[in-house]
Amino acid sequence: MTSLFSHRHGGAGYHPDMLDFSVSISPLHPFDAAPGIGTQSIRTYPSIDGSGIREFYCRRYGLEKDTVLALNGAIEGIYLLPRAIPLRRMLLFAPSFHDYMRAARIAGVETGFVRLDVSTGFAFPAYEELAETLSGYDALFACTPNNPTGTLLSPELIMALASRFPEKWFFVDEAFLQFLPGFEELTLMKHVGAFRNIVVVHSLTKFYAMPGLRLGALVGHPDTIRKLYDFKEPWTVNAIAENAARELTGCRAYEEALRLLVANERKKIMDAFSPMTSMRIAGGSANFFLVQWCGEGSFDSMLASLQGKGIIVRDCRNFDGLEGNYFRFSVRTTEENRILLDALRICDALQTGDRA
Numbered sequence: 054m055t056s057l058f059s060h061r062h063g064g065a066g067y068h069p070d071m072l073d074f075s076v077s078i079s080p081l082h083p084f085d086a087a088p089g090i091g092t093q094s095i096r097t098y099p100s101i102d103g104s105g106i107r108e109f110y111c112r113r114y115g116l117e118k119d120t121v122l123a124l125n126g127a128i129e130g131i132y133l134l135p136r137a138i139p140l141r142r143m144l145l146f147a148p149s150f151h152d153y154m155r156a157a158r159i160a161g162v163e164t165g166f167v168r169l170d171v172s173t174g175f176a177f178p179a180y181e182e183l184a185e186t187l188s189g190y191d192a193l194f195a196c197t198p199n200n201p202t203g204t205l206l207s208p209e210l211i212m213a214l215a216s217r218f219p220e221k222w223f224f225v226d227e228a229f230l231q232f233l234p235g236f237e238e239l240t241l242m243k244h245v246g247a248f249r250n251i252v253v254v255h256s257l258t259k260f261y262a263m264p265g266l267r268l269g270a271l272v273g274h275p276d277t278i279r280k281l282y283d284f285k286e287p288w289t290v291n292a293i294a295e296n297a298a299r300e301l302t303g304c305r306a307y308e309e310a311l312r313l314l315v316a317n318e319r320k321k322i323m324d325a326f327s328p329m330t331s332m333r334i335a336g337g338s339a340n341f342f343l344v345q346w347c348g349e350g351s352f353d354s355m356l357a358s359l360q361g362k363g364i365i366v367r368d369c370r371n372f373d374g375l376e377g378n379y380f381r382f383s384v385r386t387t388e389e390n391r392i393l394l395d396a397l398r399i400c401d402a403l404q405t406g407d408r409a
């Protein structure tokens with residue numbers, strides 16, 4: 054059993070003087086100070102069900118209140134699902150976010166894996182293959198875009214599987230989906246009314262740059278959300294987070310500016326990588342890239358040289374299935390990305406020099 058501290062996540066070495074590309078958080082902020090951070094928010098109990106967050110999802114995405122369960126960050130929902138829903142075996146992808154497996158194990162649910170391979174661009178299996186693999190499982194937990202490979206799962210594929218196997222559960226983590234321009238078409242949130250067995254895990258901490266506040270939701274069919282509430286602790290969303298969520302409904306300009314920044318910077322970053330010979334983009338979408346180090350020099354020295362320049366990227370060697378030399382970095386502001394790319398170009402030039 055992995056303990057809380059045995060698996061290192063990105064951001065773990067956070068230091069205010071370092072440029073942290075290891076967490077995939079927006080580099081922009083929707084507002085400068087957390088709203089409602091006054092004595093009022095601290096001295097009163099929040100609502101028992103995080104209603105400020107539920108209001109955000111209803112107003113911003115037109116969802117019905119009874120389809121939303123507010124969370125203290127998406128992570129709370131990842132652990133709630135296998136605890137609240139009786140399951141025997143859950144199918145996961147590897148590499149993917151570590152906590153699906155840990156949450157399943159804590160809840161006594163067995164896990165099995167479908168390996169995603171670099172040779173196919175970490176593509177998810179096609180419908181028939183996935184349907185066949187699912188025969189031994191009663192749930193699938195998938196991430197789209199997958200962290201850290203960036204692979205996208207089509208909402209149609211999940212809905213087709215959910216219709217074919219109404220007795221199986223489909224948990225879909227959309228923590229990074231909001232960064233994509235086609236988010237509104239790609240999200241399953243608007244389809245949950247038609248499927249009792251699909252639950253979307255959603256996070257507000259990444260897109261709205263609030264990892265310290267912890268905000269997110271499970272979005273599902275009203276019958277499913279009602280069942281999940283039977284297992285949910287009260288007051289897990291604090292009053293500051295509730296107030297912040299209410300403010301987020303008016304942040305359309307921020308959302309557009311962020312998506313535009315990410316799309317423009319992605320193009321520049323991809324162009325910058327094409328002449329490099331010691332590292333290549335192996336995956337990533339939305340606001341992060343997965344890169345494989347193929348230089349002859351040591352990967353540890355390369356990471357240390359970045360750290361020496363005040364830059365942290367996510368060493369991905371502890372992702373199951375990414376034991377090769379992979380790292381992930383997030384898309385940040387134009388100036389911050391320039392600093393990272395300059396540092397990577399120097400690492401690459403040193404490798405090329407080594408071989409010459």
Ligand SMILES: Cc1ncc(COP(=O)(O)O)c(C=O)c1O
Pocket residue numbers: 125126127128129150196200226228255256257258259264267268269
């Ligand atoms: C794929 C994925 N889902 C969920 C989470 C947790 O999100 P939150 O900060 O909203 O709890 C993370 C955190 O890194 C993540 O990478």
